[in-house]
Amino acid sequence: MEKSPVLKNKKIGFIGGGNMAEAIIKGLLSSSIIKASNIFVSEPNKRRQTFLTSEYKIKVLKNNLDLSKKSDVLIVAVKPQIMWEVLSDIADHVDSKKLVVSVAAGYPISQIEKALKKGKKKKLCVVRTMPNTPSVVLEGVTAITAGKGVSKPDLKISHEIFQAVGRTVEVPEEQIDAVTGLSGSGPAYIFMIIEALSDAGVKMGLSRDVANELTIQTVLGSALLVRETGTSPGELKNRVTSPGGTTIAGLHALEKGSLRATLMNAVEKATLRSKELAE
Template sequence: MKLGVIGCGKMGTALVAGAVRAGALGADQVIGFDPHPAARDAFATATGSLAAASLKDLAGCDTLLLCTKPQQAAAALSALRESATTEGLLISVAAGLTLEWLGQHAPSGWRHIRCMPNTPALVGEGAAGFACSKNATEADRQTAHDLLGAVGSAHSLAEPLLDAVTGLSGSGPAFVFLMIEALADGGVRSGLPRDIALELAARTLRGAATMVLETGLHPGQLKDQVTSPAGTTIAGIAELEARGLRSALIEAVTAATRRSQELGRS
């Protein structure tokens, strides 16, 4: 495989660096292009891959990773359309670009995969979903899984479900950052220094998430293990339930999913 990366920003760099680090991809198999020389140089340094001087240098690649902003994607793909090989795979992480849109703008005869990664991929803890076009092969599906899985977890889904992925894991980090900030504020209100409260809050959420993933237990079971009769935890949980934390989070994911659907239609 020869992978051409269109857009050498944080996400493109994180995906390639993770794949190279995991052994899923050789640095010599990758060439990246970005209109900003500083971004190209940073990509080459972080991944050990080549930096292209122009989009034409990606013409010989049989796999393209589209990491531009959505509004820049059409121009980038148009520039490649005439010079690209007749068959290949386009993997897009550009938000909101549907498989139908990719089919209309990508080089003729190419297969397409639409991905929704999230920002924790930048630290190797991503959670992504992806959907394949009808003409994509099982090898294409595995390529996307290996690339996204190198920086976290990846799940192959029907395309309509990518809106829910956007609402949950795409927008979810912002919800969690808000929770960390609020927990830290609670610690400060109760007398803790700000820096200590923030570290305790962040490590508490990371530790709790790790327990869910590594034990395989339902979060409710883990919650019950911490909640002793008439103790401090149940007092706090009762307050959260009274103030609607559970329903607020459900509605936040639902609202983000609905907005993703609206953006896709527009």
């Protein structure tokens, strides 16, 4: 694959080498847009350190300060509870030349900038993102929101990083809670739907293995059909629903169970909860 013109010679440092950082590292390396020698991580857990070096051949640095000095792009991938402490520690080594990308859920750009400024006046280049767990299998979707100081090339770098683990969209920061309610929490909704459909197959006499295989491929295939045909889900549904047939009987049961209102309620509740937690 062609090397990325934007990311190619950048040094990327991950603060925190947990699940999300690993997913991004894996995606970046498998899409060949950056060399392992240009990826650094700082991680306190010894077992994780050994795993990350042996599995991905990337360099583990002893502390966040060394990592910050070395990196052009800093991806902050620690839990939101320790964001303030981690950011204030590296603040003196972060200026507008360094792109800071946060994946922390519910942590606003204003807080990131406040922690990095430590009361001083300086320009910063901060991007906030909301990825989701399918990033681990390189099928994630990440919403990106840029702070005031972010240039077009830096925004492009942010997209390239997350496109290595799936797709990206750009939203204003006030929509990040809605993103959390839809694609952030969304995998759990779909897991529940997959589990329920598989249970239904078993109830109707199929083995668990067969029911799982049928369900997973039906969900995956239907999503791909919507994506690849560009046809609306409503139209695709109509095409497989013949008068007086099996599908309309099933759809009627879904309507009686208020499937659509239930899913809309789920996204609404999760969005409101995300807002509450951020406050």
